Amino acid sequence: MEIVTRGGPGQLEAAEFDQLRARYSSTLIDLGTGDGAWPRRFARDFDNCLAVGIDPDRSALREAAKMAERKPARGGAPNALYVAASAESLPAELRESADWVTIYFPWAALLRMILAGDDRLGELLRFLCRPRSRFSVVLNAEAPPEGFEPPTPESVRGSLEAPLNAAGFRITQTDWLDPDRAPPTTWAGRLVKGSGRAMIGLDATR
Ligand SMILES: C[S@@+](CC[C@H](N)C(=O)[O-])C[C@H]1O[C@@H](n2cnc3c(N)ncnc32)[C@H](O)[C@@H]1O
16 A cells, blocks of 8 residues: 655555554554644554554645654654545555544545445445444534535434444444544644534444
């Protein structure tokens, strides 16, 4: 699969990724990671975990990799990895690799997939997730894409119940989130903490 490092794009073969994962007790996959701050922060807090940020935006990932490859004393995290891919075409190497999948403040196709309760979301979770895994989504409730109503916790639960059940997940929580429960991502800081915009969080377990 295509990874992005400070030096630019590279390739990581399935066996190399499996060896890397085997060095850690669990793997986080953050889809639509943007500047990759969340997986880097998670990797710093939990050095026994591998944190993988995925996004099709290679230039954002390059900046993410530059931060992660700094010395730990300067904010780096050697256990963070960035993969260039879109949610609709995930590389085969990621099959059944995730113990926790997060999607925070998605936009464009990724957001439409969630709001529409697209079957492809269930398919990608079935593909990515290991048994007994967790799935978390946080949405900005005030910026629906064209053709969608502003979501509510009820509408998000209603959309995601079927695709999540199909992937073996059970929704454990869907709620409005206060700003102090925002995940530590860059967009949370930009969109929500500053303006107090409404956020919806959903959690599910398998
Ligand atoms: C608003 S940014 C959020 C970035 C980060 N999660 C955060 O909270 O700071 C939305 C991200 O979703 C990514 N994205 C949009 N469509 C996607 C898709 N189909 N597959 C993967 N990522 C996608 C974009 O490239 C962008 O980086």
